[in-house]
Amino acid sequence: NAGVMQNPRHLVRRRGQEARLRCSPMKGHSHVYWYRQLPEEGLKFMVYLQKENIIDESGMPKERFSAEFPKEGPSILRIQQVVRGDSAAYFCASSLSAEGYEVFGPGTRLTVL
Amino acid sequence: DAKTTQPPSMDCAEGRAANLPCNHSTISGNEYVYWYRQIHSQGPQYIIHGLKNNETNEMASLIITEDRKSSTLILPHATLRDTAVYYCIVRATDSWGKLQFGAGTQVVVTP
Numbered sequence: 456n457a458g459v460m461q462n463p464r465h466l467v468r469r470r471g472q473e474a475r476l477r478c479s480p481m482k483g484h485s486h487v488y489w490y491r492q493l494p495e496e497g498l499k500f501m502v503y504l505q506k507e508n509i510i511d512e513s514g515m516p517k518e519r520f521s522a523e524f525p526k527e528g529p530s531i532l533r534i535q536q537v538v539r540g541d542s543a544a545y546f547c548a549s550s551l552s553a554e555g556y557e558v559f560g561p562g563t564r565l566t567v568l
Numbered sequence: 569d570a571k572t573t574q575p576p577s578m579d580c581a582e583g584r585a586a587n588l589p590c591n592h593s594t595i596s597g598n599e600y601v602y603w604y605r606q607i608h609s610q611g612p613q614y615i616i617h618g619l620k621n622n623e624t625n626e627m628a629s630l631i632i633t634e635d636r637k638s639s640t641l642i643l644p645h646a647t648l649r650d651t652a653v654y655y656c657i658v659r660a661t662d663s664w665g666k667l668q669f670g671a672g673t674q675v676v677v678t679p
Contacts, residue, residue: 459611488665497672498612503665511665546611553665556602559611 457482459549459560460529467566468537476532476563480549486510487530488548488557489522498546504530505553537567571595571658577674580650586643588673590656593637599660601632602667603641605652612655612669615641646677 460479468474480487489501503511504524515522519537524530534541544564548557573591580586592601602617616623616630618639623630629642643650653672 486665488667490667490669498606498667498669500666500668513666544609548611550665554661556614556617557667558614561611562609 459484459547459558461545461547461560461563463563464561465564465566467568469568470538471536474534474537474541474565474567476534476545476547476565478530478532478547478549478560480530480547481551481558484549484551484558486550486553486555487524488550489530489532490546490548490559492544492546492562494543501532534565537565539567541565542567571599571668572656572670574654574656574670574673576671577676580643580646580675580677582648582677582679583645586646586650586675586677588641588643588654588656588675589638590641591638592656592658595636595658596660598662599658601630601636601639602657602659603628603630604655604657604667604669605650606655606672607649607652615654646675648677648679651675651677 462477485506487504490498492498500514502515502522519535521533544562546562548559550557603615604612606612618630632639655669655672
């Protein structure tokens with residue numbers, strides 16, 4: 456009964472490259488959430504997705520960031536043209552229903568050189 | 569725009585109960601109180617949540633005051649592995665999917 460899986464666990468990119476972060480929710484969970492934790496800061500909500508739909512993206516930066524949760528496969532958080540300020544831990548969470556509590560993954564640590 | 573207030577840090581002796589307070593004086597009738605914790609560098613872990621009744625599970629107990637303006641998370645027998653940042657979060661039924669984490673309480677359990 457695997458929990459939320461995220462890969463890669465660590466990702467290093469140079470400025471201007473693209474970063475793709477993957478999240479496989481817990482089995483049976485159709486709601487996925489992405490959070491970002493900047494160094495020495497708190498966790499910030501980014502986006503909430505349900506299969507093939509973005510429900511709430513109020514925490515997503517307006518440019519360079521996008522997220523999807525296709526019918527098949529993992530949820531992807533994509534960051535284009537990364538900058539040093541994107542260096543952070545990105546956590547994915549999933550829940551069984553909108554009212555359920557979120558189960559978090561171990562996170563992806565993105566480092567931008 | 570924090571809806572909860574927690575002490576920044578607290579220490580607890582191993583084996584003793586840890587009582588973590590949280591103030592949420594502006595809580596609305598449709599808002600639940602959630603507790604999560606984050607052990608260093610790991611993903612947050614759900615602990616417990618409640619609306620107005622006290623709740624207990626295998627990890628902790630949640631005591632909510634009658635006026636719902638504050639609550640206390642109780643870890644009955646703290647262990648070294650309970651050292652973490654504990655977050656008290658208020659969430660409305662119409663804002664599912666968006667947890668607003670504050671600064672939390674850094675709990676250090678000492679031998």
